[in-house]
Amino acid sequence: MTSLFLSRAATRMLAKPSVGCVRTISSTNVWQRAHPSGPDGQTGPLQVSPVHDTLNVAQDHPQPSRSRHSVRPPKQEPDFSEGLSSLEKAGRLFLFTEMARGLWMTLENFFRPPYTIQYPFEKGPVSPRFRGEHALRRYPTGEERCIACKLCEAICPALAITIESEPRMDGSRRTTRYDIDMTKCIYCGMCQEACPVDAIVETQTLEFATETREELFYNKEKLLANGDRAEAEIASNIYADHLMR
Incomplete structure (x- = not known):
């Protein structure tokens, strides 16, 4: 009864059956007696090409796609040779050199003459290309x-x-x-x-x-x-x- 069922199933297969169906049918006694030699003179069950096995595995377990943008560049180590030296860092931290620099700028501008103009009693120069009235x-x-x-x-x-x-x-x-x-x-x-x-x-x-x-x-x-x-x-x-x- 089982042999009759498998024979009918084999006759109903399409022109290009799937790899799983070929493996199932070729392992039965009915198929081996009907086809004593496989393709290329091989005997026994039908041997499937290793390429099909690879494709079948790829279909069952698809690998995640990787685009060229997802490839990470090699990690570059930071260059510590540039920047402030240890002496300058210590001076900023303990000697307050930045504060002294700001105070010096304040004192330098403190003794300069003022730029304030008492407008409208005093007026600054106007460019000859000024566009007014x-x-x-x-x-x-x-x-x-x-x-x-x-x-x-x-x-x-x-x-x-x-x-x-x-x-x-x-x-x-x-x-x-x-x-x-x-x-x-x-x-x-x-x-x-x-x-x-x-x-x-x-x-x-x-x-x-x-x-x-x-x-x-x-x-x-x-x-x-x-x-x-x-x-x-x-x-x-x-x-x-x-x-x-």
Whole structure:
């Protein structure tokens, strides 16, 4: 009865039976009588290749995967040759050399002249390239420099400049409106760099605080007044910086 069952099981196997099934069937008497010689002229039970045994063992007991990042580098011993010597460590610990060094620095700065400035009665120097309050300039004849090209309005990253213009009798253009919202301005100086006639500039004036926000909306008349008041200073700064522009 057992032999009949095993024979039926052998006929139902797939084209590539598993290694376990081959081992079980090849060890029975029925298989040995039906197949007296194994593969390659071998007699007795079917001999399975050692490669399959290795694969079977690997499937039954999988090894943990090791990536190249998991490999630890060899441990490096610390280099004690660098750093403070024993004498310096003892001096810091027992002689308080660090404290003496800090006291010496304090005494050295104690006898130096003070750098304090009594602002606003005393004021320090301001760089010629300082970007402060805006101004519109005129030519020596009194004519406005602005030609209403609107380059400053286009290049302003904060959209703080608004310009309106109209044609003149000779065909050129003049500005009828030139407003700057100083609450939006970031004082980047790009309007001054873009102007082809040096009409809009940023002066060295840094004290223009107001009590209301409305006073920080500069119109054309306010900007021209700033330019008339500081024209000499503006012209000297532009001339000193013309080689860098």
